Structures are given as structure tokens and as C-alpha cells.
Amino acid sequence: MDEIAGRWIPLGLLYLAGAVRQANLEAEIYDAMAKGHGYPEIEGRLRASRADYVASTAITATINEAVKTLELAKRIKPDTVTILGGIHPTFMYEEVLSGSAAVDYVVIGEGEATLRHLLEVLEGGGDPATVPGVAFRRRGELVATGRRPLIEAIDDLPVAWDLLDWDNYPSLVIPGARMGAISTSRGCGHGCRFCSQQMFWEKSWRARDPRTVADELEHLYGTYRLNVFLITDEYPTSSRERWEALLDEIIARDLPVHLLMETRAADIIRDRDIIGKYRKAGVIYISLGIETADQSVLDGLGKEQTVEEARQAFDILRQQEIVSEASFMVGFPGETSDSIKRTMQLAQDFNPDIANFFTYIPWPYADGYDELKPLIRVHEYGKYNMVDPVIEPSAMSMLQVEVAIADGYRRFYMGKIMEYMTMKATFKRDYLMRITKLFMGSSFVMRKLGIGMLGKIPAKVAEVKRKFRE
Known part of the structure; x- marks a missing residue:
């Protein structure tokens, strides 16, 4: 999609x-x-x-x-x-x-x-x-032939910007904007077990020079009129000193750009005294991976984050003109209807501007994959998209997981729409109203949400059958 x-x-x-x-x-x-x-x-x-x-x-x-x-x-x-x-x-x-x-x-x-x-x-x-x-x-x-050592000087890598037809990359949320992407660092030193990126980058983190990144932004805006950029880094804020230097460089150029990124809740708390620089540099959207309301599951995933840290981070972002997104995962091996309800309730309690509910995927090359094999019901790799369930939790059916996700989206956004409509007219309000309209107008999204309505009775039957077998 x-x-x-x-x-x-x-x-x-x-x-x-x-x-x-x-x-x-x-x-x-x-x-x-x-x-x-x-x-x-x-x-x-x-x-x-x-x-x-x-x-x-x-x-x-x-x-x-x-x-x-x-x-x-x-x-x-x-x-x-x-x-x-x-x-x-x-x-x-x-x-x-x-x-x-x-x-x-x-x-x-x-x-x-x-x-x-x-x-x-x-x-x-x-x-x-x-x-x-x-x-x-x-x-x-x-x-x-084995692995090649990672490149040390990633600033020296040439990028073939001229090969794209930039008219193919409009922003559908910000009228008249063109979308680009930049990489300011590579990798992440954390060990989240569900994340394929830390495996790919061998738990390393390498950063580009802040001045070079700002030069690149300036070039892309001046040459191709790009003004919306996704920061593709797995973990752009790993070093506060380097991250603040990058923000200062971008602010000094006074570029009319919008930046979208993801990071960790702990870094938002760490940076609460400079969060104004985020916004001044053009950061308009920050995504935080919350994953679950169950602290024991978080610990088992190696997330190195507490539920309370996430709550504090959203409180900090709410004070700025920055759109906050929370991403959650459901469908863990030990998932139950009650644990999913707690996660969905957590999404409402944290009250981010946007919430996404993804399915837990057992990557075929990840640690623990063999342990999960008895629960895997889908072997078609095209379904390993974090939207479709792949494993069947011990206490739930896959249909129940899909219904729970659809219900979670519906309940979250039915409450948010009224909130968006009553917000003061600002860039953030306009952004949220437009993205919600796009979200609700997506045939893919509507089909998925429909599972919640059409699947409730079959899901209940599956639950009864499971209890009968037990």
C-alpha cells in the first residue's frame, strides 16, 4: 500500500x-x-x-x-x-x-x-x-563470501538525486509540497528483539556530520524544491550533542522545510529543554514506538523502555506544535483479549495525535523464530507486512486479533475526530484534519476496519470453540 x-x-x-x-x-x-x-x-x-x-x-x-x-x-x-x-x-x-x-x-x-x-x-x-x-x-x-565491514565514512557516499522524477512524490497532506527523504545516521545500538534493523546494522550506530546534512537539505530545497522530508534514520537522536548540533545547523539555514522522524521516548524526555529547537528546525511529526501496555512484554522484547516514559514523552510533545504518533503492536504469542484491550486503552490514555496498531511478525531470520513456529499460521511472505496477522496467539484466534485491531482504530479515531475539529486553527490542526480525511478515504483502511464489524460474530464463535476444546 x-x-x-x-x-x-x-x-x-x-x-x-x-x-x-x-x-x-x-x-x-x-x-x-x-x-x-x-x-x-x-x-x-x-x-x-x-x-x-x-x-x-x-x-x-x-x-x-x-x-x-x-x-x-x-x-x-x-x-x-x-x-x-x-x-x-x-x-x-x-x-x-x-x-x-x-x-x-x-x-x-x-x-x-x-x-x-x-x-x-x-x-x-x-x-x-x-x-x-x-x-x-x-x-x-x-x-x-561473508560480511563486508560497515562503511566508516557514510558522509562520502554519493547520492544520485538527479535520477528521480520528482513530480511523482507529492505530499498529500501539505498542499503543494514535494516529499523527499534524508539519512542523517545509520543503525541503532539497542537490542529490540522484534526489530530487523538492529540485526542488519549489527547493533552499530554511525552518524553523518551535521553540517553536511544541512548542506544536503539546502541543496534539495534549492534544486528540486523539496520541502517535506522523512528522516529515515532508525535512531537519529542517539547522541544529544550531535543531534542538537544538527538542529542548530538547520535553524541557521532558515530553510522552509518540514521534517518527519521517529525516535525513542527516553530521548524526548532527555531533550525536553531543547524541544523548542526541534520545532524551530522544522520537525512537525514524531513517531514513538510504544508497542504494548504490558511492561513484562516490553522487557521480554528488549525494548529498554517503561510505559511511564512513553506517557511523559507525549506530555512533552503536546506542549509543542508537533504531531505525535504512537505505534503499538498486538498479536504477541501470549496475547489475550484483555491484554489487547489494555493496549487500546493505553492509546487513549496517552492521547497521541495519531495511533497505529501493527501485528507482531516473527521474522524468519530473527532470534526465537523456531520457538514461534508452532504458532505460525501464515507462510506467505507477502503477508509479513505488520498489517495482517501471521501467528495465532495461544489464547486467541487470528480473526479475533484482526477484529481487535479494527475496533482499536475505530474507537481511537472516533474520539480524535471531534478533538481535531475543536482545536485552535493552526498548522497542526490542518495537518491532522487532512491526514484523517485521507485515512478514512483509503479503500485499504476501510476494508480493514470493516473486519471489525463483519468479523465479530465469527470471532466470537472461534472463541467459544477454543474454550470448548480446552
């Missing part, structure tokens, strides 16, 4: 295209989602391009579509070299390579240096086994 707020740019592909150019090759980016294209259009583009190399990236939810695209490229031009990277292929390269002969190479981990090196070796007729960070087949045998 496209983002309700608009279409975000594929920032990772811009960095990879920069690496392709460093290998002295011509690069193209084709963002089929942003253009609203399906496979007929993708096939047409591949036939017109006749590219020597076709590369894609994938998370678990998109891995099958990415492989299908590479298979299409091979059918059109059999000698095309196909390359696949991203979080899911990094950890599941054996499954990916054994599952489709159309995938020639998998890039393991951080991609820029490895992709450049691989292309240089292939162009020179060398042995890809000399390239750290790749996996491939050779005479029917799997070859994996």
Missing part, C-alpha cells in the same frame, strides 16, 4: 545508484510503485531498457515481488545479470538462491561498497568470490 500521506522516495536506491556510477556504469532508477505501475508496465520498461544489470531490494513482505521482477528481466533478456539486496535477502540468501534461478547475486548487508566492487569485478571479468559481502551459485554450489 502506498503511504497515505504521499509517496516516499526510494532513498536506498539513490545511494546504490551513486555506487553504480562510481563503478563507471550508467544508472537508472525505476520506481514502479510511485508511478502506479504493475507488471505490464514493468515489462515494457525492462524491454525498452535492455539493461545489462537489473537490481532490486527487498524486505520480507516484498521478497516474492522482487524475485518475480528479476525473473521477468531474465525472460526478456537471459544474459541480464540480476542482483538482489536488502534485509530479507541478507539473512535468507540460501533460501532466495535455491528458490529461483533468476537471482544471480545476493548482496549481504550494507550495499553501496559491495555493489560497486561486484560490478567492477564482473565488468573486468574477475572472480566474484573475491568480493566480500555477496552470495551466489557456482556449478550448483552455494558460495557466500
Whole structure:
């Protein structure tokens, strides 16, 4: 599903295209989602391009579509070299390579240096086994060259900003705005067990120079008129000193930009004395991962956060003209109807401006996956999207989980709509009214909310059946 707020740019592909150019090759980016294209259009583009190399990236939810695209490229031009990277292929390269002969190479981990090196070796007729960070087949045998060390100087990575058609990335919430994205750091040192990012970045955190980031914002605004930016960092505020320096740099440029980001509740509390700088620098939207009302579940997830910290963080954000979002997860292995009700009540008690309720997903490469196998009911990776339930909790049916999520959304937003309408007319009120209208106008959202109404009786029957079996 496209983002309700608009279409975000594929920032990772811009960095990879920069690496392709460093290998002295011509690069193209084709963002089929942003253009609203399906496979007929993708096939047409591949036939017109006749590219020597076709590369894609994938998370678990998109891995099958990415492989299908590479298979299409091979059918059109059999000698095309196909390359696949991203979080899911990094950890599941054996499954990916054994599952489709159309995938020639998998890039393991951080991609820029490895992709450049691989292309240089292939162009020179060398042995890809000399390239750290790749996996491939050779005479029917799997070859994996291990992980390449992470890049130290991420400020030096070129970004191919000129390759995008920027008209494809409007903001649907802020009229007349164009949406961009920037990366100010990579990784996170925390150990949340449900998070694939800390695994991918090996629990490291590397930051860019604040002045370089501000220069980049200034360039993107001046050259492409981008004025809404998603900060894609997993954890942008890890260092208060560096984060405040970045805010100061952006404020000094006096750029008319809006910044959207996510961070941790503890950092909002830590920064309560400089939260005004957040807003002055253009931060209009902050998302906090709350996850659950059950502190024992939080502790088991390795979240390193208390429920009370989250409450304080929303109180602080409420004092500023900053839209606050809380994200929760439901459908844990030990979930019950009562525990979900407590989480939904917590969402109302915290009273963020926006709330999202995601399903708990057992990533097939994560610690503890084998323990969860008896509860996994869905094996189609396309459903591993944090919207559809994948596991069936011991005390609930999957339908009950879906109904609970739909009810949670309905109850939260029915209360919020009146609150938005009675707010003083400000940028924040207008933003919330527009995004709520988009949310309620989404066919995907309406279909999901409908599960709550249509599924209550079947869900109750499932509950009775479960109790009868017990």
C-alpha cells in the first residue's frame, strides 16, 4: 500500500545508484510503485531498457515481488545479470538462491561498497568470490563470501538525486509540497528483539556530520524544491550533542522545510529543554514506538523502555506544535483479549495525535523464530507486512486479533475526530484534519476496519470453540 500521506522516495536506491556510477556504469532508477505501475508496465520498461544489470531490494513482505521482477528481466533478456539486496535477502540468501534461478547475486548487508566492487569485478571479468559481502551459485554450489565491514565514512557516499522524477512524490497532506527523504545516521545500538534493523546494522550506530546534512537539505530545497522530508534514520537522536548540533545547523539555514522522524521516548524526555529547537528546525511529526501496555512484554522484547516514559514523552510533545504518533503492536504469542484491550486503552490514555496498531511478525531470520513456529499460521511472505496477522496467539484466534485491531482504530479515531475539529486553527490542526480525511478515504483502511464489524460474530464463535476444546 502506498503511504497515505504521499509517496516516499526510494532513498536506498539513490545511494546504490551513486555506487553504480562510481563503478563507471550508467544508472537508472525505476520506481514502479510511485508511478502506479504493475507488471505490464514493468515489462515494457525492462524491454525498452535492455539493461545489462537489473537490481532490486527487498524486505520480507516484498521478497516474492522482487524475485518475480528479476525473473521477468531474465525472460526478456537471459544474459541480464540480476542482483538482489536488502534485509530479507541478507539473512535468507540460501533460501532466495535455491528458490529461483533468476537471482544471480545476493548482496549481504550494507550495499553501496559491495555493489560497486561486484560490478567492477564482473565488468573486468574477475572472480566474484573475491568480493566480500555477496552470495551466489557456482556449478550448483552455494558460495557466500561473508560480511563486508560497515562503511566508516557514510558522509562520502554519493547520492544520485538527479535520477528521480520528482513530480511523482507529492505530499498529500501539505498542499503543494514535494516529499523527499534524508539519512542523517545509520543503525541503532539497542537490542529490540522484534526489530530487523538492529540485526542488519549489527547493533552499530554511525552518524553523518551535521553540517553536511544541512548542506544536503539546502541543496534539495534549492534544486528540486523539496520541502517535506522523512528522516529515515532508525535512531537519529542517539547522541544529544550531535543531534542538537544538527538542529542548530538547520535553524541557521532558515530553510522552509518540514521534517518527519521517529525516535525513542527516553530521548524526548532527555531533550525536553531543547524541544523548542526541534520545532524551530522544522520537525512537525514524531513517531514513538510504544508497542504494548504490558511492561513484562516490553522487557521480554528488549525494548529498554517503561510505559511511564512513553506517557511523559507525549506530555512533552503536546506542549509543542508537533504531531505525535504512537505505534503499538498486538498479536504477541501470549496475547489475550484483555491484554489487547489494555493496549487500546493505553492509546487513549496517552492521547497521541495519531495511533497505529501493527501485528507482531516473527521474522524468519530473527532470534526465537523456531520457538514461534508452532504458532505460525501464515507462510506467505507477502503477508509479513505488520498489517495482517501471521501467528495465532495461544489464547486467541487470528480473526479475533484482526477484529481487535479494527475496533482499536475505530474507537481511537472516533474520539480524535471531534478533538481535531475543536482545536485552535493552526498548522497542526490542518495537518491532522487532512491526514484523517485521507485515512478514512483509503479503500485499504476501510476494508480493514470493516473486519471489525463483519468479523465479530465469527470471532466470537472461534472463541467459544477454543474454550470448548480446552
